[in-house]
Amino acid sequence: MSRIELRRAVRILIRYILSFADMKILLWIILFKLSTANGSYPQINARCTETDKWPSEPDEHPSALAALEVSLADMHEEHSAVALNISWAINIDSSNKYLRGTSISVDGKKFLCQYHPPFDEVQTAGFEQLWFHYTEIPALPDKWYQVDGINLPTPMVGDDIASQSKLYSVPGCGDEIMRQHESCSHKVKEYEWKPNIASKFINGQVEVSFTSSKYATEYDLQLCRCASLEECHDSVIIISEDKSFTEGKSKWTKTLNATGPCDSLHIRV
Numbered sequence: 001m002s003r004i005e006l007r008r009a010v011r012i013l014i015r016y017i018l019s020f021a022d023m024k025i026l027l028w029i030i031l032f033k034l035s036t037a038n039g040s041y042p043q044i045n046a047r048c049t050e051t052d053k054w055p056s057e058p059d060e061h062p063s064a065l066a067a068l069e070v071s072l073a074d075m076h077e078e079h080s081a082v083a084l085n086i087s088w089a090i091n092i093d094s095s096n097k098y099l100r101g102t103s104i105s106v107d108g109k110k111f112l113c114q115y116h117p118p119f120d121e122v123q124t125a126g127f128e129q130l131w132f133h134y135t136e137i138p139a140l141p142d143k144w145y146q147v148d149g150i151n152l153p154t155p156m157v158g159d160d161i162a163s164q165s166k167l168y169s170v171p172g173c174g175d176e177i178m179r180q181h182e183s184c185s186h187k188v189k190e191y192e193w194k195p196n197i198a199s200k201f202i203n204g205q206v207e208v209s210f211t212s213s214k215y216a217t218e219y220d221l222q223l224c225r226c227a228s229l230e231e232c233h234d235s236v237i238i239i240s241e242d243k244s245f246t247e248g249k250s251k252w253t254k255t256l257n258a259t260g261p262c263d264s265l266h267i268r269v
Contacts (some may be wrong), residue, residue, distance in 0.1 A: 042122045046132040048104060048113040054152055061162075062099040062151045066091045066129050068164035070147050072177050073135040082181045084137040088149050088164070089129040096120060098153070105148040106137050112152075141181055142172045195269055201258065209253040210269055222268040223256040 066089035073085040086104060090096070096119035104111045113134060124130070139145075150163040171177075173184035193213040200207050206223055258265060 042124050042127065042130060044119065044122055044130060044132075045116050046102070046113045046134065047116060048111045048134045048136070050109065051112045052110060054101075054103065054112065054154075060095070060098045061153045061155050062095045063091050063093055064155075064162035065089070065102065065149050065151050065164045068147065068149045068166050070145065070166045070168035072139060072170070082139045082178060083135050084139050084145060084147075084168070084170075086134045086137065086147055086149075087131055089131050090119075090151070091129055092119075092124045092127045096124070099151060101152045102132075103148075103150050103152055103154075104134060105146075107146055139170045139178075139181075141170060141175075141178045141184055143170045144168070145170065197269060201265075204258055206256045206258050206265065207253060208256060208269075209251065211251050219252075219269055221254055221256065223258060223265060224268060225265055 067087075068089075069087045071085045071087070073083040084106070086106070088102060088104070090099070090102070099115065099119055101112050101114040104113055111134065113132070137145075145168045147166045147168060148163055149165075155162050173179060173181070178184055195210045195212075197208065197210045199209070208221055208223075210219075212219065
């Protein structure tokens with residue numbers, strides 16, 4: 001083999017080795033990202049207790065709270081009552097070794113949330129933030145809540161603002177989740193209307209009787225012609241209509257004029 005051929009062979013071999021090394025590095029990166037995405041989320045729990053005592057302040061302090069969010073907690077077996085879902089994010093950086101906990105304040109009531117195990121005892125490489133949740137604050141319908149959060153120990157006076165604040169309005173009993181609240185369920189039962197509608201067809205007229213509610217004084221009676229109840233919601237042919245005014249709960253009887261057969265007539269109150 002000539003020197004020229006030998007040099008070419010060496011160059012090809014070097015390229016092959018470098019290409020193989022790059023493939024190994026790329027494969028390692030892919031495997032690392034897959035392992036991060038497939039459930040290797042750092043197992044750190046935040047345990048919150050109501051207290052006014054905070055950890056002592058060392059010379060160093062953690063970075064600012066990354067984010068703070070407030071919503072309604074999903075209803076499940078662990079939370080039979082409607083509660084706030086207070087969520088916050090911790091930045092993953094070198095200052096985590098100074099993090100002693102996070103203060104969460106709800107309308108002035110303070111909670112110390114401490115991390116188990118501490119951040120410096122858990123592998124968090126590859127993550128930018130970790131999210132935590134506290135769902136033990138009962139939520140009352142139509143109420144505003146002031147929620148504040150700050151990492152502990154707090155920074156020295158004069159440092160950048162490290163706290164986060166949220167003003168959250170809990171919806172009323174009309175909200176799907178809040179309907180499950182104890183006070184809302186009582187209201188639903190209280191306002192529930194049982195009209196007890198009855199009717200009879202006599203000589204081209206429909207006599208309608210119903211029980212009015214003590215919470216409403218105006219009623220619109222409609223005699224509609226449609227093939228089914230579902231069709232009545234979409235396209236309605238009103239044959240006859242009567243607006244009635246009542247006072248208090250009582251039994252009422254009204255007569256509506258009708259034309260044609262009675263088998264496709266429907267009554268709406």
